[in-house]
Every structure is written in C-alpha cells, then in structure tokens.
Amino acid sequence: MTIIKADLVVIGGGPAGMAAALEAKKSGLNNIIILERDKELGGILQQCIHNGFGLHIFGEELTGPEYAWRFIKEVEASDITCKLNTMVLDISPDRVITVVNQEDGLIKIEAGAIVLAMGCRERTRGALNIPGARPAGIYTAGSAQRLVNMEGYLPGKKFVILGSGDIGLIMARRLTLEGVEVKMVCELLPYSGGLTRNIVQCLEDFNIPLKLSHTITQIHGRERVEGVTVSQVDESRKPIPGTEEYVECDTLLLSVGLIPENELSKESGIQLDPVTGGPLVNEAMETSMDGVFACGNAVQVHDLVDYVTQESRVAGRSAAEYVLHGQTDDTGTIHTVPGSGIRYIVPQQIRRGHGAKLFFRVTNVFTNTSIVIQCDDKILYTAKKLKVAPGEMETVELPPEKLAGLDGALTVSLVPNS
Amino acid sequence: METKRTIICTVCPRGCKIDVTMDGGRIKDMKGFTCKRGEAYAQAECIAPVRTLTTTMRIIGAGLPVIPVKSQSPVPKEKLFDFMKAINSTQVKAPVNVGDIVLANACGTGINIVASRNMPRKDMTARS
Numbered sequence: 017m018t019i020i021k022a023d024l025v026v027i028g029g030g031p032a033g034m035a036a037a038l039e040a041k042k043s044g045l046n047n048i049i050i051l052e053r054d055k056e057l058g059g060i061l062q063q064c065i066h067n068g069f070g071l072h073i074f075g076e077e078l079t080g081p082e083y084a085w086r087f088i089k090e091v092e093a094s095d096i097t098c099k100l101n102t103m104v105l106d107i108s109p110d111r112v113i114t115v116v117n118q119e120d121g122l123i124k125i126e127a128g129a130i131v132l133a134m135g136c137r138e139r140t141r142g143a144l145n146i147p148g149a150r151p152a153g154i155y156t157a158g159s160a161q162r163l164v165n166m167e168g169y170l171p172g173k174k175f176v177i178l179g180s181g182d183i184g185l186i187m188a189r190r191l192t193l194e195g196v197e198v199k200m201v202c203e204l205l206p207y208s209g210g211l212t213r214n215i216v217q218c219l220e221d222f223n224i225p226l227k228l229s230h231t232i233t234q235i236h237g238r239e240r241v242e243g244v245t246v247s248q249v250d251e252s253r254k255p256i257p258g259t260e261e262y263v264e265c266d267t268l269l270l271s272v273g274l275i276p277e278n279e280l281s282k283e284s285g286i287q288l289d290p291v292t293g294g295p296l297v298n299e300a301m302e303t304s305m306d307g308v309f310a311c312g313n314a315v316q317v318h319d320l321v322d323y324v325t326q327e328s329r330v331a332g333r334s335a336a337e338y339v340l341h342g343q344t345d346d347t348g349t350i351h352t353v354p355g356s357g358i359r360y361i362v363p364q365q366i367r368r369g370h371g372a373k374l375f376f377r378v379t380n381v382f383t384n385t386s387i388v389i390q391c392d393d394k395i396l397y398t399a400k401k402l403k404v405a406p407g408e409m410e411t412v413e414l415p416p417e418k419l420a421g422l423d424g425a426l427t428v429s430l431v432p433n434s
Numbered sequence: 435m436e437t438k439r440t441i442i443c444t445v446c447p448r449g450c451k452i453d454v455t456m457d458g459g460r461i462k463d464m465k466g467f468t469c470k471r472g473e474a475y476a477q478a479e480c481i482a483p484v485r486t487l488t489t490t491m492r493i494i495g496a497g498l499p500v501i502p503v504k505s506q507s508p509v510p511k512e513k514l515f516d517f518m519k520a521i522n523s524t525q526v527k528a529p530v531n532v533g534d535i536v537l538a539n540a541c542g543t544g545i546n547i548v549a550s551r552n553m554p555r556k557d558m559t560a561r562s
Contacts, residue, residue, distance in 0.1 A: 055497070065502035065550060066488045079488055081502050081551035085532055165490055168499035193489060193518050213444035217485060221511065403449075 018123040022097075023047040023339050025113055025125055027104050027280065028133030030059015031321050032312020032328040034087040036131045037096050039332030044340055049097045049125065051104055051115060057091065058084035059135055060158070060313075061321065063165045066186055068213075072322035083321060107284040111307055128339040129307045131331050132281060132295070136313040138183075139273035141235075148235030151242070157183040157271035164190060172267025176244050177201045178232050180208035180215075181407070182319070184271025189218035198222070199263055202230040202246055204253055207381050209407040211319075231255065232268070241266050274317045281310070291360040292316045298349060298365040299372035300334035301327065306343065309335045316362045316375065319409050323375065330373070350391065350422060355429030357382060359406065366426065371416035376428055381405045384433045387412065391419070391426040400433060436462065441479050443472040452476040484508035488550070491521050491536055496528035497556035503536055506546045516541045528555040 023045045026033045029052030037048050056062065061069070064080030071077060074086065091098065102117040111127045138156040155163070155171055161183065163169040173196050177184045180203035188198045201219060206229050208215055219226050227246065233255050234245035248259035276294040278286075287296045287304040294315040295303040302309050311331035312324045347368045352361040354376070361376040374389075382404050389397040389412065396418050404410065412428075419426075441452045452466040454476055461480055467473045478484065487509045490500035509517055517540050526536045530549045537547040 062551070065490065065504075067486055067504065077486075079502060079504055079550040082532060085551060165502060166498050166500065168490070168492070190489075193487075193514065194522075195518070212442055212449040216442055216444055221485070 018120065019112075019126060020123060021047070021126045021128075022049045023128040024049070024131065024335050025127040025129075026050045026131045026133055026332075027113075028052065028059065028135060028312070028314070029054075029057040029091075029098060029100075030133065030135055030312065031061055031084060031087060032135070032314070032324050032331075033059070033131065033133035034084075034091050035325045035328035036133060036309075036311055036332035036335065038087065038090055038094070039329040040131075040336040041094055041096060043333050043336035045336045046095070047128075049099060050091070051102045051113075052098065052100050053103050055101055057088045057098060057100075063158075063162045064186075065165050066190075069321050072320065073325050080321075104280060107280055107308070109285070109305070127307075129309065129335040131328075131335050132278075132286075132303070132308065132310040132314050133312045133328065133331075134277040134280065134314045136274045136276045136317055139270070139275060141268075141270055144270070144272060146232055146235055149238050151235065151237035151240050153237070153241035153267045154235065155267065155269055157187045157269045160267075160269050161187055161190070164194070170194060170196065172241075172265075173197065174199060174265040175267045175269060176232070176246070176263055176265045177269045177271060179203065179271030179273075180210050180226060180228075181271045181273075182210040182214055184269060185210045185214040185218040187269055187271070188224050189222065192222045192224065198224050199265055200225045200227055200246070202227045202232060204231045204249060205229070207405070211407065233260065235268060236262075241268055244268055274313070276314050276317060278314060281314075284308075289360065289364055291354075292362060294362075296364045297362065298367055299330075299363050299370050300337075300367070301331035301363070302334060302338075307335075307338055309338075316360070316409075319407065323409065323411065326373070327375070350419065351425050353425045353427045355388075355427040357385070357430030358428050361428055366414075366419060369416065369420075371419060372414050374412045374414060374428065376410055376412075377406055378404045378410070378430060379406065382430055382432075385430045386433055387428065388431050389414070389426065389428050391422045392424045394422070396426075404430065439480070440466075441476050443467065443475050445469075445471045445475050454480050456480060483511040485511050485514060487514060487517055487547075489518060489521055491547070492525040493530060493553055494525055494527045495555050496530070496553035498553065501526065501530055501536070501553050502550040503547050504550050505540070506535075506548050509543070509545060513541055513543065517545075517547075521547060528553050 026037045029050045061080035061084040069083040106114040113125045175198045233247045236243045243264045247255040309331040311328035349365040359377045359379045366372045455463040487505040493501040535546045
C-alpha cells in the first residue's frame with residue numbers, strides 16, 4: 017500500500033479546516049494536506065446561501081459561499097495539497113491515517129500533526145422516535161437546504177417544520193420565497209433557539225406561525241407524508257392530552273439539533289466531552305491524543321462562522337508549533353468548570369502559563385444577569401448582560417497574566433444582578 | 435386612521451421592542467427604542483422596509499444545476515416575490531464568477547442580482 021508523509025493533515029475542507037491549514041502555512045509548515053469528502057472545498061457554507069457571515073472577520077455581511085471563497089482563494093493560491101472526494105477511514109495512535117479516494121485508491125498518510133475539522137451532523141427523526149410509518153417526505157432541514165440550494169430540487173409543496181433553530185427558520189423563508197406553503201414552525205421549548213433577526217425576517221415577514229411549547233406526536237401517511245399531529249407540551253416537555261391538532265402537509269423538516277461529527281475521534285480513543293459531543297481540548301485546541309488538534313463544529317456547534325475561523329487559526333498555529341518545536345513541557349493544567357447557568361465551556365482545560373479564549377453557552381434565557389469568572393476565590397472577570405440565551409454563544413478572552421499563578425478550577429457562572 | 439404595531443429591532447442582539455403608531459402612512463409616535471440605530475431601523479421598517487434577497491438561479495453547463503445569487507442592495511420588501519419570479523425566469527451559462535451580474539436592473543428597480551460563488555464550466559454527467 018502506498019504510504020506518503022505530510023507535516024500536517026487537516027481532515028475537513030470547510031471553513032474550519034481551511035483556516036487551520038492556512039494558519040499552519042503562515043506559521044511555517046510546508047507539507048500540508050487537506051482531506052475533503054465532498055467534491056469541492058467550502059463545507060456547509062456552500063449550501064448556506066443566506067447572508068450574515070463575516071461581520072467580525074471581514075467587517076462585511078457575506079453569504080456563506082462568498083465567505084468560503086475568501087478562504088478557498090487563498091488555499092488554491094498556496095501549495096497546500098487538497099484531496100477531494102476523499103474519505104478518512106482510520107487514524108492510528110501514531111497518527112497514520114488510512115484514506116481512500118478514486119484517484120489514489122487506498123493509501124496511508126503519516127502525519128506530523130492532525131487537525132480534526134469534520135464539522136457536525138443533524139439529529140434525525142429516528143433519534144426523536146416520532147411515531148408513524150416511514151413515508152417519503154421527511155428530511156432534516158440541512159438535507160432539504162442542500163437539495164434546494166445546490167441540487168436544485170423542491171422537496172415538497174406543503175411543509176411543517178419542527179424546531180425553531182436558525183436552520184429551520186432559514187428554510188422556512190427559503191421555501192416560502194420559492195412559492196411553497198410553510199404552514200407552521202413548531203418548537204418544543206417555550207423559546208426559540210434562533211436569532212431574533214431570523215424570527216422577524218423568516219417567520220414574521222411571511223406570517224408563518226411559530227408554535228412554542230409544541231411538538232409533533234405523529235406522522236401520517238404510508239407512501240408519502242399526508243399530515244402530522246401537533247401537540248402542546250407542558251413544563252416537562254410532555255405532550256398534553258387533548259391538545260392534538262392535525263395539520264395537513266406533504267413534507268416534514270426536522271431542525272432539532274446539531275451533533276459534532278466525531279466517529280473518527282471516538283474510534284481513535286480521543287476523549288470526548290459528553291456535553292459538547294466534541295473532543296476535550298486545551299487552549300491550544302489540542303485533544304487528548306498527542307499531536308491531534310480539533311476545531312470548528314467538530315469541537316462545539318457554533319452560531320457564527322467568524323468564531324469558527326478564530327478557533328481554527330489557534331488550532332492551525334498550535335499544530336504548526338507542535339511539528340516545528342515539539343511537545344511543550346507539561347506544567348499542569350487548570351480545568352474550566354461550568355457553574356450556575358452555564359451549560360459547557362470550551363476549552364475544557366488551560367495549560368498553566370497560557371491565556372485562553374473561552375467559548376461557552378448558557379442553560380436558559382436569562383435577563384439582567386452577570387457573567388462571573390473566578391478561580392481560587394479570586395474574581396477574574398465580570399460583565400453585566402441584559403440578556404443571554406442558549407442560542408447565542410458567549411466568548412471571553414483571558415490573557416496569560418490574568419491566569420498566572422492560579423491553581424484550582426476556573427469556574428464560569430451567571431449571577432443575577434441585584 | 436391610526437394603526438399601532440410592535441417592531442422587534444434586529445440591529446443588535448438586544449432586540450428592543452419598539453411600539454409605533456402610524457397615521458395614514460406617517461409615523462405619529464414611536465417608543466421603546468434605546469439608541470439612534472434602533473430609531474432609524476423602526477422608521478425604515480414602517481415607511482419603506484427592505485430586505486436583502488438571497489436565492490438561487492438556474493445555470494447551464496456547470497457542476498451543479500443552480501448557482502447562489504443575491505441582490506446587490508436591499509430590495510423593497512413588497513417586491514420580493516416579483517424579484518423571485520424574475521430570477522426564476524432567468525438562466526445563466528457557466529462560467530460565472532462571484533460578483534458577476536446575472537440579472538441587471540431586476541424589476542426595473544435598478545437593483546442588480548449578482549452571483550455569490552464561482553461556477554466554472556463542467557460537464558455534470560462526468561464522474562469527478
């Protein structure tokens with residue numbers, strides 16, 4: 017079997033992988049390969065044809081494909097090797113990657129370092145266990161987005177959407193503009209997970225009802241979806257008997273959660289965080305496996321691709337430093353601990369002597385609250401917030417001086433303002 | 435005749451609720467905004483709301499059957515479906531580059547529709 021060598025192998029050619037590869041190149045690495053399963057670079061951005069990307073990184077409001085192009089352009093102008101239509105089958109403990117595609121066949125790549133940038137996948141109907149037969153016409157919102165925006169298909173004529181996250185909202189607008197009927201968006205929780213801007217521009221603009229605290233309890237139809245039963249739910253998210261409503265439709269879109277893609281990580285024995293679904297990482301975006309780094313939606317599901325780019329540049333730089341200068345001395349780590357009101361924090365660990373950019377999400381919608389970061393009974397950071405929500409990731413930069421000499425766990429909490 | 439409506443501002447994440455009282459197409463009263471940008475947003479929303487339109491257009495001879503496009507500037511909200519009809523009645527031929535005008539002066543508004551990505555010429559039936 018052919019075995020080739022590379023300083024750095026980046027698995028995934030979306031915004032995360034491209035930013036990591038470009039940053040590694042800028043940091044002095046030369047033999048870099050991006051492995052991408054699709055026929056082109058750009059990842060999920062190629063199907064995100066709406067705008068709102070790039071406000072932080074470029075100071076402009078770009079569409080997904082335009083944002084992707086800024087990076088594809090740079091990658092193509094560099095000597096970074098891109099293998100498209102390529103699947104990674106395995107990563108060995110000593111970073112030998114087994115790879116397959118039509119051109120090379122089955123080959124192995126010995127990597128000086130690896131960056132995992134596989135993105136995320138969608139939660140499916142099977143995971144929700146919605147009762148009913150298996151009629152045609154049930155799609156995850158992202159699959160429908162690909163079909164409409166890239167393959168040129170209209171999946172149906174009368175839609176119900178379950179889940180008010182941004183993908184569901186964006187598709188509600190997209191389908192309405194293409195002339196089909198979106199009858200309602202149902203949301204299990206009492207609040208929407210999407211940006212207010214999307215509630216206004218995707219639902220209110222088109223008078224599409226948003227039913228909070230509602231879910232779908234049955235799908236009707238044998239060959240094709242004929243309708244769904246929508247029920248109201250109580251505070252424990254259990255359907256309330258007697259509230260069932262039959263809604264006629266031919267297509268159901270599910271926008272019910274994104275899950276970081278980590279089949280490879282799991283198989284390689286990389287430690288995952290059960291809350292994020294992604295690898296445990298330190299402030300350099302290094303995983304529990306030597307010389308393996310991770311970034312983007314594979315680590316935590318992001319709302320803004322701008323943050324993905326920032327996070328991925330850290331991973332790329334760290335991977336380059338690892339290859340060029342070797343593993344740094346182990347001086348111990350501080351663990352970050354989610355406190356009251358906080359669901360998770362990335363990175364989960366910070367090496368002593370380093371600063372960190374923290375990304376975290378809250379557990380619920382809170383108003384008039386403060387973010388408080390403390391370690392060893394010392395308050396390192398506070399910030400008043402009028403409103404925080406689970407659908408809007410927060411970020412705080414802690415420079416190395418702030419963390420110098422600290423020993424115990426670093427907690428991030430929400431404290432109500434008096 | 436007086437009409438009232440509540441607008442949620444989308445300029446920043448605060449999402450202030452702004453109550454507007456209109457009379458015959460003019461704003462009589464407005465309260466709830468907490469900054470100048472919000473005030474301007476609510477005014478535009480009530481008098482002449484606009485939206486950036488992003489959609490796809492049929493393309494011939496590329497690797498995919500449709501190319502993502504956007505309005506070069508925001509479109510009057512009431513014209514969105516007219517724009518969609520105009521765009522869906524148009525085709526372009528590959529190659530097309532990001533920024534290329536695929537439909538000029540859509541619906542006589544002076545607003546151009548431009549491509550959001552490159553699509554080189556490619557035989558769709560060929561194996562990659």
